[in-house]
Amino acid sequence: MAELFTIGLGPSSSHTVGPMRAAADFVEGLSGRGAVSIIRVKLHGSLALTGKGHHTDRAVILGLTGRRPHSVQRAEADEVLVQLERTGVLETPAGHVSFRSESHIAWCKRFVKEHPNTLDLLAEFEDGTSVIRRYYSIGGGAILEADANPSSTNVELEHPFSSAAELLAICDRTNLTIAGVVEMNERAWREPLETNSLLAQLRSEMFDCIDRGIEAEGVLPGGLGVKRRARGIQRDLISREKRDDPSTLFEWVSLWALAVNEENAAGGRVVTAPTNGAAGVIPAVLKYFETYVSTDGGRSHDFLLTAAAIGFLYKKRASISAAEMGCQGEVGVACSMAAAGLTAAMGGSPRQVENAAEIGMEHNLGLTCDPIGGLVQIPCIERNTMGAIKAINAALLALRGDGTHLVSLDQVIETMRQTGNDMRSKYKETSTGGLAVNVVEC
Ligand code: SF4
Numbered sequence: 001m002a003e004l005f006t007i008g009l010g011p012s013s014s015h016t017v018g019p020m021r022a023a024a025d026f027v028e029g030l031s032g033r034g035a036v037s038i039i040r041v042k043l044h045g046s047l048a049l050t051g052k053g054h055h056t057d058r059a060v061i062l063g064l065t066g067r068r069p070h071s072v073q074r075a076e077a078d079e080v081l082v083q084l085e086r087t088g089v090l091e092t093p094a095g096h097v098s099f100r101s102e103s104h105i106a107w108c109k110r111f112v113k114e115h116p117n118t119l120d121l122l123a124e125f126e127d128g129t130s131v132i133r134r135y136y137s138i139g140g141g142a143i144l145e146a147d148a149n150p151s152s153t154n155v156e157l158e159h160p161f162s163s164a165a166e167l168l169a170i171c172d173r174t175n176l177t178i179a180g181v182v183e184m185n186e187r188a189w190r191e192p193l194e195t196n197s198l199l200a201q202l203r204s205e206m207f208d209c210i211d212r213g214i215e216a217e218g219v220l221p222g223g224l225g226v227k228r229r230a231r232g233i234q235r236d237l238i239s240r241e242k243r244d245d246p247s248t249l250f251e252w253v254s255l256w257a258l259a260v261n262e263e264n265a266a267g268g269r270v271v272t273a274p275t276n277g278a279a280g281v282i283p284a285v286l287k288y289f290e291t292y293v294s295t296d297g298g299r300s301h302d303f304l305l306t307a308a309a310i311g312f313l314y315k316k317r318a319s320i321s322a323a324e325m326g327c328q329g330e331v332g333v334a335c336s337m338a339a340a341g342l343t344a345a346m347g348g349s350p351r352q353v354e355n356a357a358e359i360g361m362e363h364n365l366g367l368t369c370d371p372i373g374g375l376v377q378i379p380c381i382e383r384n385t386m387g388a389i390k391a392i393n394a395a396l397l398a399l400r401g402d403g404t405h406l407v408s409l410d411q412v413i414e415t416m417r418q419t420g421n422d423m424r425s426k427y428k429e430t431s432t433g434g435l436a437v438n439v440v441e442c
Contacts, residue, residue, distance in 0.1 A: 001308040002198065003142055003315070004308045005202050005271050005272065005304070005308065007205055007269065008020070008269070008270070008272060009059070009072060009077060009267055009268065010264035010267050010268055010269075011264050011266075011267060011376035012055070012275070013274075013275040014117050014322065014323060015051055015059070016056060016059040017141030017272060019043075019047065019059045020063035020069050021069060023059070024066055024067065025063075025143070026063070026064070026121040027064050027066055027094055028066070029133070030093075030131065031094055035095055035126040036092065036095055036123050037125060038123070038124040039090070039097050039099060040121075041106070041120070041121055041122075042105075042120040043119050044111065044117075044119065045110070045118060046117050046323035046429045046430055047117050047119055047137065049374065049430040049431060051107065051374070052374055053373055053431070054374060057101050058267075060105065060119070061080070064092050064099075065080055065090065065092055067080070069141060074267060074269060094123070114136065115137075115138065115144075115323075116321070117138070118135070118137075121133050121134075134146035138319070138321055139275065139315070139323075140272055140315070141276075155188045158184040158187060162313075162316050163313065163410050164354050164408065164409035164413075177306075178306045178350050179302035179306045182305040182306070199301045202271055202304060203286065206271050206273070206286065207283065209269065209270050209279075209283065210259045211259075213228075213230050213258070213262050213263040214230045214259045216262070216266070217231050220266055221266060222265075223373065224375055224377055224378065226375075229262070230255055230258045230259035230262055233254075237255065249292065253388050256280070257280035257281060257284035258384070260283050260284070261277075261376075261384045264376060265377045271283070274333055274334060275322070275330045275334070276376070277322065277376050278327075278330040278331045278333065279334075280381075280384035280385070280388065281337075281338050281391060282307060282337060282341065285391050286303055286304070286342075288342075289303060289342055302341075303342060306341045306343075306345075307337035310336055310341075310409075314336070314413055317417065318417035319417070322369040322428060325416060325419075325420030326366075326369045327368055327383065328366060328367040328416050329420060331380075332360075332361050332364030332416065334384075334387055334391075335387040335390050336361040336391075337357070338387070339360035339390075339394035342356070342392060342395040343355075343398050343399060346395065350403075351403025352398045353398070355403055356398035357394075360391050361409075361412045361413070362407060364390070365419055368423065370437075371431055371435075372435055378439070
């Protein structure tokens, strides 16, 4: 679960959170090797093509200072970058190193065949030796070191599953809900009470982010001139006389998603769910649940645990990286996770949950990633509002049925994978196609 929901700075999980983590891991590995004289960074493929707008350079610098995505605060990050700009000296855990982004970060737009989001980190020591490491940012803030074996793990899960069919079979055999299965599996990592605390923390981080997004006003950074809208919409909704107007409900849900994604676009602190670009969908749908359906905290935890199970399936069987799958792998997956979570929280059976997750993705298949100016603003911010509304509809549709349906979740995940593989790279987080080339930047 912790892999699907991580806390970090925006605007992108694969382009900001992952690279920061890789750089922090890299410098941690340098300690005890002597004085470092030079550090160089090479960003490849999608990281180079949209990295400027996604703050990849800033993220790598922060990681090289030993900072990690879950603990770094926005103000602290700004301070580090201003100081580097002024002094040209980077304070890393391996010592002070001269560093200028213009000279020490290379943007290599050619793709590396192993992964579209690849970065190389190199350190030279004063004794003339050097270390180079290659990392892949594989989506949702997760990273993989090039030579590491991804399947090497000693963790034994109580109820391992790698497909929706297996997950449903476990539920049938054990009489557990999907949330119950995940909760049992989480015991491999921590005590149940700690899992509860983690869930409570994730929930409050999500809702704090909504509040911060609503509080803030002004224009988002990056030069597109996109204005923050959440605060104005909230004021208008509160002042409306006809509060029982049915459209108001959808406007509130949109507002909550908008608030999170405006915060993300501003480089604020968000919960990747499962990515930063798609971080507004799950908080908005969870807020909908707590506002309009129930305030039972246990059911909110079931929401998140169930959503995590569905996110895991996408990660396992396809990818949640837009550089591999387009936006269907980000907002589409978030929609599918939120639909499943809401269905579970509303008392749906495991088969109804699986049905909701399938509907949530079926109507996002083929969704491309074409952010204008490489910024996670257009179409990303509004797209999260669409994902949230669609997720609620998917849950309500699934709850109308008995869980039997024609297209299985496994089939729709496989369809997403094949569609992502067939999608041309200009539609996969490179800003070289779609809206990114048809809308002239101001
Ligand atoms: S278009 Fe979708 S996948 Fe691409 S950056 Fe925006 S939210 Fe992420």
